[in-house]
Amino acid sequence: MKIKKTYSFAFFSSLYITIFTSVTLISLAYFLFDIIPDFWYILLFLIIVFIFTFIVTQFRIEKFIYQRVKKIYDNVSLLDSADFQKTSITSDIATLSREVEKFAKDKQLQIKNLNKREGYRREFLGNISHELKTPLFTVQGYLLTLSDGAINDAKIRDKYIDRANKGVERLIAIVKDLDMISKLEAADLNINKEPFDIVKLVKGIYDLLEIKAKKRNVTLLLDKHYHYPIMVIGDEERYEQVLTNLIVNSIKYGVIGGTTMVSIESFEKNKMLVKVTDNGEGIKAEDQSRLFERFYRVDRSRSRDQGGSGLGLSIVKHIVEAHGEEIFVKSEHKKGSEFSFTIEKSENF
Numbered sequence: 001m002k003i004k005k006t007y008s009f010a011f012f013s014s015l016y017i018t019i020f021t022s023v024t025l026i027s028l029a030y031f032l033f034d035i036i037p038d039f040w041y042i043l044l045f046l047i048i049v050f051i052f053t054f055i056v057t058q059f060r061i062e063k064f065i066y067q068r069v070k071k072i073y074d075n076v077s078l079l080d081s082a083d084f085q086k087t088s089i090t091s092d093i094a095t096l097s098r099e100v101e102k103f104a105k106d107k108q109l110q111i112k113n114l115n116k117r118e119g120y121r122r123e124f125l126g127n128i129s130h131e132l133k134t135p136l137f138t139v140q141g142y143l144l145t146l147s148d149g150a151i152n153d154a155k156i157r158d159k160y161i162d163r164a165n166k167g168v169e170r171l172i173a174i175v176k177d178l179d180m181i182s183k184l185e186a187a188d189l190n191i192n193k194e195p196f197d198i199v200k201l202v203k204g205i206y207d208l209l210e211i212k213a214k215k216r217n218v219t220l221l222l223d224k225h226y227h228y229p230i231m232v233i234g235d236e237e238r239y240e241q242v243l244t245n246l247i248v249n250s251i252k253y254g255v256i257g258g259t260t261m262v263s264i265e266s267f268e269k270n271k272m273l274v275k276v277t278d279n280g281e282g283i284k285a286e287d288q289s290r291l292f293e294r295f296y297r298v299d300r301s302r303s304r305d306q307g308g309s310g311l312g313l314s315i316v317k318h319i320v321e322a323h324g325e326e327i328f329v330k331s332e333h334k335k336g337s338e339f340s341f342t343i344e345k346s347e348n349f
């Protein structure tokens, strides 16, 4: 016979008690008083004892276990004890322990995540101080040399002041990027979605970056003539940052004399895809997945020479994702890279 687990404890307890009491009673009656009770009386007695003990045991167990378990829930605060209903707690210990095990596993996972995050935090802090140290020491070096007498030589003085100033500018750039990152991570940054013309934005950025591109002899191109505006929706200032970052990267990590090309095409039914393509050094597959991490750089010394903080792409990703959009990278080592992101199309366009 299969009895529902929840009742089996009470069932067997009452069964044993019933058997014991009836055997005792019949024996006592027989040996002491020489009476053999009538079969039907015995049966009635058995049934009454059984029902009574069954109900009492079951009730007591439920109450007992419920109270104990509730206390555990309250103390350990595994769960809000309000979440947990009296009916779900029974003498079915197997289910109970399964539940507790599940809670324990969840907690373990939570702790693991926290530890991981703590690791990230520590690494981030280490990275920040490392990044700030280099330009700070450079600036300090120039200032010390100046105060040691270099200030008296007009030519050296100007050169060193200029270099110290560059170092300070680099520090400011890093701190600005950090500020941006922390705002984005705290979701503190308001995204003001408004329609704007993405073609105009790209052209404006090209104008601003012309000198930088010329220094590396990079040609800035659009894939075709865009005679008409293409209206998209987003925070224009933030997207300016995104495009500037991607275009500057394509100049920095492109070959000297190479090209950067921006194209804007339809994507799905209500989006545009903006691509920034270069024919530069490209990125190996194993580095591609890590590009968007904070401070990740494929070639540290090169990035630093070019004035990068390694935060550019993580800011880009944050901004794109804050708009609920996606960013993609395609790249072949030594051939070039293509960074693209989606953006919402303006309705009345």
Ligand SMILES: Nc1ncnc2c1ncn2[C@@H]1O[C@H](COP(=O)(O)OP(=O)(O)O)[C@@H](O)[C@H]1O
Pocket (backbone or CB within 6 Å): 245, 249, 250, 253, 254, 278, 280, 281, 282, 283, 291, 296, 297, 298, 299, 303, 304, 307, 308, 309, 310, 311, 312, 313, 314, 336, 337
């Ligand atoms: N267009 C590109 N071609 C090749 N490598 C790139 C390109 N864009 C980014 N990278 C690699 O990704 C790294 C991270 O980029 P980013 O976060 O913008 O940092 P930064 O430009 O400050 O170095 C760069 O250091 C570079 O190694």
Ligand SMILES: [Mg+2]
Pocket (backbone or CB within 6 Å): 245, 248, 249, 308, 310, 312, 313
């Ligand atoms: Mg960059």
